[in-house]
Amino acid sequence: xxxxxxxLQDDYACSPNxxxxxxxxxxxxxxxxxxxxxxxxxxxxxxxxxxDVARFRLLLEREGVSxxxxxxxxxxxxxxxxxxxxxxxxxxxxPDEADMGLSMTLWTEAxxxxxxxxxxxxxxxLLIETFSRVYLQFRQQFVGQQRDFGSSYFEAIIAEHQxxxxxxLARDQAACRDAIHDHLKRNL
Amino acid sequence: xxxxxxxLQDDYACSPNxxxxxxxxxxxxxxxxxxxxxxxxxxxxxxxxxxDVARFRLLLEREGVSxxxxxxxxxxxxxxxxxxxxxxxxxxxxPDEADMGLSMTLWTEAxxxxxxxxxxxxxxxLLIETFSRVYLQFRQQFVGQQRDFGSSYFEAIIAEHQxxxxxxLARDQAACRDAIHDHLKRNL
DNA sequence: AATTAAAAGAATTTCGAAATTTTCTAGATT
DNA sequence: AATCTAGAAAATTTCGAAATTCTTTTAATT
Numbered sequence: 001x002x003x004x005x006x007x008l009q010d011d012y013a014c015s016p017n018x019x020x021x022x023x024x025x026x027x028x029x030x031x032x033x034x035x036x037x038x039x040x041x042x043x044x045x046x047x048x049x050x051x052d053v054a055r056f057r058l059l060l061e062r063e064g065v066s067x068x069x070x071x072x073x074x075x076x077x078x079x080x081x082x083x084x085x086x087x088x089x090x091x092x093x094x095p096d097e098a099d100m101g102l103s104m105t106l107w108t109e110a111x112x113x114x115x116x117x118x119x120x121x122x123x124x125x126l127l128i129e130t131f132s133r134v135y136l137q138f139r140q141q142f143v144g145q146q147r148d149f150g151s152s153y154f155e156a157i158i159a160e161h162q163x164x165x166x167x168x169l170a171r172d173q174a175a176c177r178d179a180i181h182d183h184l185k186r187n188l
Numbered sequence: 189x190x191x192x193x194x195x196l197q198d199d200y201a202c203s204p205n206x207x208x209x210x211x212x213x214x215x216x217x218x219x220x221x222x223x224x225x226x227x228x229x230x231x232x233x234x235x236x237x238x239x240d241v242a243r244f245r246l247l248l249e250r251e252g253v254s255x256x257x258x259x260x261x262x263x264x265x266x267x268x269x270x271x272x273x274x275x276x277x278x279x280x281x282x283p284d285e286a287d288m289g290l291s292m293t294l295w296t297e298a299x300x301x302x303x304x305x306x307x308x309x310x311x312x313x314l315l316i317e318t319f320s321r322v323y324l325q326f327r328q329q330f331v332g333q334q335r336d337f338g339s340s341y342f343e344a345i346i347a348e349h350q351x352x353x354x355x356x357l358a359r360d361q362a363a364c365r366d367a368i369h370d371h372l373k374r375n376l
Numbered sequence: 377a378a379t380t381a382a383a384a385g386a387a388t389t390t391c392g393a394a395a396t397t398t399t400c401t402a403g404a405t406t
Numbered sequence: 407a408a409t410c411t412a413g414a415a416a417a418t419t420t421c422g423a424a425a426t427t428c429t430t431t432t433a434a435t436t
Contacts, residue, residue, distance in 0.1 A: 004387090015421045016388080017205065024212045025222075034216070037427060039388065049313075056314045059251060125237075126244045126325075130318060137314075194416085203391045204418085225397065227418065 003032070003040045030137050043140065050141045054187035057138050060131045061184075062177045064119025069171050072121030077169055083117040084165040086110050091158050095151045108139065114161065118168060142187065157183075191220070191228045218325050231328065238329045242375035245326050248319045249372075250365045252307025257359050260309030265357055271305040272353040274298050279346050283339045296327065302349065306356060330375065345371075 008019055023040045026032035032040050043049075068076060087110040090103070097103040112135060122128055146153070160183040167176035196207055211228045214220035220228050231237075256264060275298040278291070285291040300323060310316055334341070348371040355364035 017390095017422085018420060020389085021208070021212070021419080024209070024216075028212075028215045028222070034213075037388065039428095052312050052314050056312055056318075059315075063247060124240050124244055126240050126322070127247075130244075134314070192417090205392085205420095206390060208419085209389080225418065227398095 001042045001044070003042060030133050031140055043137070045141055050145070051188060053134060053138050053141050054184055057131070057134050058181060058184050058188070060127060060134060061115065061119060061180055064122045064124075064127055064131060065168060065176055065180065066173050067123060068119055068121035069168060069173055069176065071123060076117075076121040079120065080114075080117050080165060080168060083110070083114045084161065087114045087161060088158065091154055091161075094154055112139075118164070138187075189230045189232070191230060218321050219328055231325070233329055238333070239376055241322060241326050241329050242372055245319070245322045246369060246372050246376070248315060248322060249303065249307060249368050252310045252312075252315055252319060253356060253364055253368065254361050255311060256307055256309035257356060257361055257364065259311060264305075264309040267308065268302075268305050268353060268356060271298070271302045272349060275302045275349060276346065279342055279349075282342055300327075302353075306352070326375075 003023065009016060012019070023032050024034065027034045027040075031043060033043050034040050087107075090106050090110050094103050094107060115135060116128075116132065119128060119131055160179065163179040164176060164183060167179050191211065197204060200207070211220050212222065215222045215228075219231060221231050222228050275295075278294050278298050282291050282295060303323060304316075304320065307316060307319055348367065351367040352364060352371060355367050
């Protein structure tokens, strides 16, 4: 979808130049695409694209978590346990929360932090940074895609996150890779 | 290293705004880094960074070539054979060429095309695009790093490329992954 | 009717300057 | 002598407009 500068300029009340600057920055994360002399457009969403993002995320996350499990120390374990604890707390309260939008914001942020912590002990800054970008693209692609937000959905997610963190802390690489695959397989 | 706008502005004779635009585009490829309110700097080079880029490239190239060998058809084989033929032709003539700079330009371009063709049959546009970026960063990191450009160096490279293309066309995944590892191991 | 050509309109890119922020330098204070 | 502060210099960011390029519309020709 094309991003019309006139409309955005009205919405955000800034000069065309500032818009350009901001959109260009979104390009560096992969949320917006740019073509010379042809302006900006939102990265198109399609079933193929969603599968692509999910598959690539799976590749990076497995690779990163494997290495983290090999070289990560106590500090990594502690950070991971903390991130999971926080995430779990939020996930359990979601069904009871009145403000759906707010709790989703909290959950999204906690989920991101959990998955980034998983791979954070990797020795490859390039992998970590690429994962961050791809995770953002993943969220962009799947926002509003989820039909059912019933309690059964979050029960499943809770179990998946638990399986991941258990395997990671047990340093069981094969189990952890499987758990991550299970977590993402609905999007493949 | 910081990129001083005043100097670049003199060199390229353009407004600060155009510089900003161009540098921002180099960010999207990962050749330049940007920090809010603190301008641009060339991605720093170090032994760790070089190893990181090499390792990540190895991961992506192996993954991409494996999938290409699984689903790539005749068209892929033909493109790969062509790219290798062209590369080989250039590599053989390098010792005899008078203009070192020119032949290196030709070689660099042909090498890039060869490696991109290797993974081009992958079903993941995201992997292909990420590889392109990482390959550029690889070149950026290793430019001027090579000490010895004697004929023995290119003889080794020629053999490595040959091993890669042979294994790829024979659809021998294990051999191809090994060949790619051998090709990059001097940089790990 | 379809295709092409020209002109009008809209969007992109570049420019130079002004406003803001950061960084550097020199002097004062502890 | 070292640290802190104030002022100056430099750099970054934003702005509005001009120049270029692309897109759409309309008219003309085949």
